[in-house]
Amino acid sequence: MEPTVHLEAFAIHLVTSNDSPEFTHLNYALTHSSIIGLDAEWKPNRHAPTLPTVSLLQIACRLADSHESPVFLLDLQAIPLPSVYELLREVFLSPDVIKLGFRFKQDLVYLSSTFCEHGCSPGFDSVEPFIDITAIYNYLQPKQAGRRTLKQTKSLATVCKEVLGILLSKELQCSDWSQRPLTEEQKTYAAADAHCLVEIFDVFHAKVVKEGKNSRNKHWPPDFGPGLKQIFEVSNGCNMITRTTFCEASNMIRVTMPELHSSTDTEEVDSIKSDTTTKQVDNSLLWIIRKYGDKIVLKDADGKLKISKKKAKKSSAGSECKQKTHEIVEEWQGPPPWDPSVGGDGCPKFLCDVMVEGLAKHLRCVGIDAAIPYSKKPESRDLIDQAQKEKRVLLTRDAKLLRHEYLIKNQIYRIKNLLKNEQLHEVIETFQLKISEDQLMSRCTKCNGKFIQKPLTTEEAVEAAKGFQVIPNCLFDKNIEFWQCMDCRQLYWEGTQYHNAVQKFIDVCKLN
Ligand SMILES: [Zn+2]
Structure with a gap:
């Protein structure tokens, strides 16, 4: 049997009604946290095509004004969903709260459909700024000399073990989350899954701050003045493959500011908790949002609107793992x-x-x-x-x-x-x-056409783009290669988004 190392003690609050002290506490915590970890549990629904009903939403809060990190377990089977809908929606979209999750998109799809079924239309269609723990994990990996470091998809338990040195028990993952009352073990398990997200974030946050300091960057601590607005505006023209404005802006920041990257030391971690309230850390969180903030957006194709008209009979059979729905x-x-x-x-x-x-x-x-x-x-x-x-x-x-x-x-x-x-x-x-790596990005996403074999220079691209596509000025002095679709003539170019996309597909296709 594997030894279980416990996370630092944290309070767990089960919220079952909207007129309870726990609910008041939750309200307070959500308005006083800049970082929250999100996770959900559900009972799989065997009767396709309905989506599973989420029965528990875990919210780990990192309170900005104290060192507390309470975890709230929202019992969605007990609490009237319309009473928490607005609150959650606001948090999901608040630009001041970094939302953390581990492959949270699927959770959000199910959560959204659960709320929709209880009259809270249109559910939740986006969460931003959001940072996936996998992205943080990849950041924490030592940088390799090569141009492209291969990133891996690991389980949350593995990430926890490697980053925090903690073993998360996975035994209860397959337990019946719709049974009430929840056992103490279930509560602890559910809370730990959300809590570890903020702990992992702390390690990441500390590293970002440390590298910022080490870089002797005169722009550190980052101070976002009026220049940022301009950066956002310029970056809007630089779309290639869909990414968020945040990331586009961050690319521009990367261009306009000296590199932050320095040593590759993941071991040493400054204590971040001790100066959470200082201006510098606030700025570093802003920096993190702008540089690493992503967002989850649900579209109809994600099953958001696939709400069964005939409510599915509750599956009476035992439980299945949430991965196997x-x-x-x-x-x-x-x-x-x-x-x-x-x-x-x-x-x-x-x-x-x-x-x-x-x-x-x-x-x-x-x-x-x-x-x-x-x-x-x-x-x-x-x-x-x-x-x-x-x-x-x-x-x-x-x-x-x-x-x-x-x-x-x-x-x-x-x-x-x-x-x-x-x-x-x-x-x-x-x-x-x-799928091989050189096949990635070899086809026009717009029309399925193949690219012209030889890349175009900037001059050729400008010529080719005349009359139907605008090439942002910011690309001109960067010696970037362009490709053109043989069929629809659309131009594509290599940018950070391109690399992000390549990396994403390397991950999805598990290329090695
Ligand atoms: Zn095309």
């Missing part, structure tokens, strides 16, 4: 039309139904040929015809389409996952796609 109903049989055994050329080709259009973009990003339907509202028949004609596998979330399988054998696959990254992973696994 999507049951495999229809297995892929194969072989796909591109398989050499059926006379194909070995090049995978897909047709993404409108419900998985986001997946089409993701597939293009990793170099896979992914078409979309000719018309905006195609009939089933149109989809079948197109797939057949172009020898593509039709990817859809619509189970009804599978009824047409007899028309095009081995050319329809129903996607099980709701989130784009997971869908991409699902397709790669199901069809055993080989």
Whole structure:
């Protein structure tokens, strides 16, 4: 048995009603914290297509005016959801509160649908500024000499063990979170998952401050004067692959300020708690938000609006791990039309139904040929015809389409996952796609076209862009390479967003 090392003691408050002292405490904590950790627990719902109902929301707060870090367990089965909806929405969107989570997007999808079902429309569609623990973990890794350091996807337990030296028990992950009362072990487990997020953030925060100081940067401590507004404005023109304004602005900051990176020492950590209230740390949090702040935005394709009209019967069967909520109903049989055994050329080709259009973009990003339907509202028949004609596998979330399988054998696959990254992973696994690093960003995300082989110089790009695309002035003196789509002529260029995107797909595709 593994020894369990405990996190530093922290208070746990179970909030079950909106007229309790715990609720007042929660209100206070949420308005006096700059950093909160979020996690949720739910009971999987076996009856597709409804989403699981979240039964517990854990909020770990780092109070700015004391050294306390209480964790609140919001019992969503007991508390009337409309009574906490506004409060949570405000926190999720507050620019002054850094929200931390570990792969929180799925939690948010379920949380949003749970609130929607209780009349709190439109649920929660975004959380910002948000920082994922995986991003923090990657930052804390020693920097390697190479240009691109490979980042890895690790479990929260592993991250905790490596960063904090703490073993998180995972035994209760699969316990029944809808049973009441919750056991003490469940409460401790649930609270620890949220609490460790703020502890990990502390380590990260300390490192950022330390590196800022070490860099002997005359701009440190960072002071965000009127210049930032300009930076935001300029950066808005520099879009390439979708990223947030925060990150774009941070790229610009990186250009305008001397590098902060210095030593790679992850061991030594200054105590951050001791000077939480000083101006310098406030500024360092601002710096962190601007440099590392991301956001989660839910779109319809993420299942946000997939709320069942007929409420699903509560599953009476035992519990499943929250990782395994999507049951495999229809297995892929194969072989796909591109398989050499059926006379194909070995090049995978897909047709993404409108419900998985986001997946089409993701597939293009990793170099896979992914078409979309000719018309905006195609009939089933149109989809079948197109797939057949172009020898593509039709990817859809619509189970009804599978009824047409007899028309095009081995050319329809129903996607099980709701989130784009997971869908991409699902397709790669199901069809055993080989993705190599040089395939990344080799295709136009807009139209599926291939890029012209040779990169363009800035001058050529300016010429090519005339009349239909604006190239931001800020790129001119940077000696950047451009690519042009052979089909739609769209220009792309290498920027930090590009590297972020490449890195993301390296992670998703688990390239090594
Ligand atoms: Zn194109």
